[in-house]
Amino acid sequence: MAVPITILGQNQYGKAENRVVKITRDGGTHHIKDLNVSVALSGDLDEVHYSGSNAHVLPTDTTKNTVFAFAKEHGIETAEQFGIALARHFVDDTEPITSARIRIEEYAWDRIDTSAGPAPHSFARNGRETRTAQITYDSRDGGRLQVLGGLKGLTVLNSTDSEFWGYIKDKYTTLKEDYDRILATEVSAVWRHSWSGDGTPAPDWQESYDGTRTLLLRAFAETYSLSLQQTLYEMGAQVLGGRDELEEIRFSMPNKHHFRADLEAFGIKNEAADGAVYLAADRPYGLIEATVLRDGAEALIPLDMTNL
Amino acid sequence: MAVPITILGQNQYGKAENRVVKITRDGGTHHIKDLNVSVALSGDLDEVHYSGSNAHVLPTDTTKNTVFAFAKEHGIETAEQFGIALARHFVDDTEPITSARIRIEEYAWDRIDTSAGPAPHSFARNGRETRTAQITYDSRDGGRLQVLGGLKGLTVLNSTDSEFWGYIKDKYTTLKEDYDRILATEVSAVWRHSWSGDGTPAPDWQESYDGTRTLLLRAFAETYSLSLQQTLYEMGAQVLGGRDELEEIRFSMPNKHHFRADLEAFGIKNEAADGAVYLAADRPYGLIEATVLRDGAEALIPLDMTNL
């Protein structure tokens, strides 16, 4: 008994958070890929919403099975290659599905060091950042692919070379200017590849990720910062300057405040210059978000993607 | 040393997650409002990114102070009214700021029952859903307000009146059709008010929220479901049919799978019709997302807002 005055807008469905682990054996040496894969499909799906007819619905359970079957049939070289294969399959092989979006998180593992060197099949999870990827494939769009790389949970800190002064003072301003503060953030970034699957060879996804990560870390470390916005922009500029395959990058960077402890009441000086003690605060936190683009590029990364 | 070929795209900043609690005393009877307020400001902010000049920057610390000061000066009647006051202030009173977005979560509290009746100033947190609101005000847009209401974490379950069959079977399909299953989801919904602050009286925000929540719950309970998509659409249609002040609603609804335990190996029947035992699974889960619109309305709710 749907009320007749309403219509369906954008919609998608699929199985989220398929936790797939692939072991590859090279003789006695094993390799591991550890992914969290989420599938979202769109297409000719009005009826399942209006009447509940599932005639055009590939069950989310099937999309899950496909993720695991593809991992065995095609292997997982990189999250991007794996996501492209899945996206193309769902659209090309399922009549009513015209668009697929695959979101992937990847967790890294290091080999355990043993007395005999790096272990051949023993790993410790490397809890640094989570690598992310999003692959979108749309048959109505001439079969274009859009590949977004990214990372989240990369927590970094400069213990000096950060200042904050010269800002607007209004009636609610009490903040003191600071000429030597800690700058710390947890970087969430998404970057867009120019490659769109149009017959040209795909980037080397692993090399691209590693190179981008290196540039992000270096730009953070090497920027003398007058504001977190300046550091963010410099990180974006360095990435786009150094990685020709990327068009655009978006950041969410919380300002993880480290307040210098006020110990004056106890007769203790606590100056940054002498090595200070800080209180690491949880909430509230500054939140700085921005997109950096290659000149002339279109801004296509959704604004909240870096907050997921 | 920014690389010259890059430019700045969309950007915003502010203090996130200000946890503000306001007690209002009415004689010996107290009332409580408990909010989590996040501020995001945009405007003439290129320079802080390019050179680190903070001349146009109202510090995030000031935006935090303003949240607490406004809570005392203006009170918190509802999240929406409070967010509107804040958004207007930041844009109207700060020269370089042209747009403000206030996101709010609200946590509800119930009075504790004592032997003498409901306590006048003692509360227990009601852990049901979190109420959400987003207020956007943009001076370049003729000063239009956009008010989104919403909720998240509303977990609901129908123990029958749900079927799933008639779907596409491809080579990766193993799912059995089911004529009596549990349907459970954790509703995340965002709805958009037509009111835009153009001189007409604002909706009664509290009444609007309560009424929308009631319609969502009733539509979930009263829909005999052939698919979670159908239930979702019905929820949207009932809300738009019953709440004239709303134009659009978007949902993210995970299918929280409850698998009927397979006890055959132990000689135990476990049929839904007799009252069954289910395994509540964590991951993966189906994820159903869609927008429902009043016919003719524009779809303005960002696609990932319901995933935040």
Place this chain on the structure above:
Amino acid sequence: MAVPITILGQNQYGKAENRVVKITRDGGTHHIKDLNVSVALSGDLDEVHYSGSNAHVLPTDTTKNTVFAFAKEHGIETAEQFGIALARHFVDDTEPITSARIRIEEYAWDRIDTSAGPAPHSFARNGRETRTAQITYDSRDGGRLQVLGGLKGLTVLNSTDSEFWGYIKDKYTTLKEDYDRILATEVSAVWRHSWSGDGTPAPDWQESYDGTRTLLLRAFAETYSLSLQQTLYEMGAQVLGGRDELEEIRFSMPNKHHFRADLEAFGIKNEAADGAVYLAADRPYGLIEATVLRDGAEALIPLDMTNL
């Protein structure tokens, strides 16, 4: 190649976090029980540690199967009754197992209100506190049962009737005395039943839980508090005074600080007496823990159980 100088101490194993949901049908009216059940078994298990022999090991997978099978075979009247049945089974029916501990979390659901009254088979999860239970059964101990009830995540707040003054001042003390503060905490409590399964009838577990919860809330609301310790003790004393079936109760109660916002710099008074604005802080927090006992009772609840 175990080094010979070491020996095995206390050990236990089992399947943790079995998420079992049981629907009971009474005609068209359904009832729901939603539990998270963790099994831990001990006994003659040295060899599995020393040599890896599993000859005395009932697989954790089997303990999981048993949880689901018992839910169907015996039903789930209460978490306590269900845990007792499981504990007795594992010890009595498995030769090498001499002791079983069942830990259970229970999540409550409310019926959805529809236009036709409370829904017969539609529920919304009630996100208040989580109910807990721990049942221990040891065959070496004459087959005694120990039943602990409890709850966690019960967040409560008094907006007045709380003071804090008269404390020790040392060289690191800066806190100002406060004669009207918010007192808020998230109660985690575990209580011990005197019943030990010795032929006497078991308590009415549901009535005991409901009554204990009511006493905890009332004592919190009705105590004019000079310290959180005093409130905690009063809660324990009221529970033991009102519930003859209980011997002992232990609490962990974080002092969830609500700091009165300092608005003086803006010329705004923010006094508790007028209804104030508070900043709800995350960390650090005071943490108050204590056991309250019936006089003559033994203290048997482990100290950290209320922190799990």
Place this chain on the structure above:
Amino acid sequence: MAVPITILGQNQYGKAENRVVKITRDGGTHHIKDLNVSVALSGDLDEVHYSGSNAHVLPTDTTKNTVFAFAKEHGIETAEQFGIALARHFVDDTEPITSARIRIEEYAWDRIDTSAGPAPHSFARNGRETRTAQITYDSRDGGRLQVLGGLKGLTVLNSTDSEFWGYIKDKYTTLKEDYDRILATEVSAVWRHSWSGDGTPAPDWQESYDGTRTLLLRAFAETYSLSLQQTLYEMGAQVLGGRDELEEIRFSMPNKHHFRADLEAFGIKNEAADGAVYLAADRPYGLIEATVLRDGAEALIPLDMTNL
């Protein structure tokens, strides 16, 4: 109006989760220590519970101030040394306090690699395991110190050399024996130092931690496993065999199940020997807990400490 038949049992209080960060400057090279410190004090504290008198209470706010002041006055060489200084201070300098327990979590940071080598004052948080320590000092116990080291969140995986067979089969057993499975766990371990502050020099805490961690990882990697219990015991035995300063170690090790995906229905073989695809499951999980002791040592680590 406390009911007279109840008495106070074990109790403690203090400020939990003080997030203290200390930067030490060595010319242009900085070092960072990042701790989460929780204080719990016990002593002559009956009255604060019975009557609310705070005359014997050092406020939790003061304990917080002390943590930050001590970080500046005494520095943070290691968590253990810092905790010892704090524990002794609270007991020795505060009349009614007779016992102090300091719990510490430590988060590790790596220097960022820049084009000019390791950055002098830029760090990336190393998200591997969290290091833990607990220091207890009791003046009634002749002033003995007890120092527990530990870690949690160390996630490790062997992709082969793990079997599971020969276990008990009862009527609820369906598990198939497995001769080549993934063994994965998230190690939580607490170990006890024999040193008790009795005039003998303290261990080199950092070297002890590093050495213990290395032994844990190696034992995990190098043990051909017939059960997770066997691996656990071997880890304990190797640690006690290699670290003379330790008396006892306790583990909680969840069996993080990786189920080989069943792809038979799709005509795909998925054998471990060829490199298989696995589904990484969340819940339920096996949970293996045990203490390993040096022969003759007393078991003093509380059973649930590894579950905190």
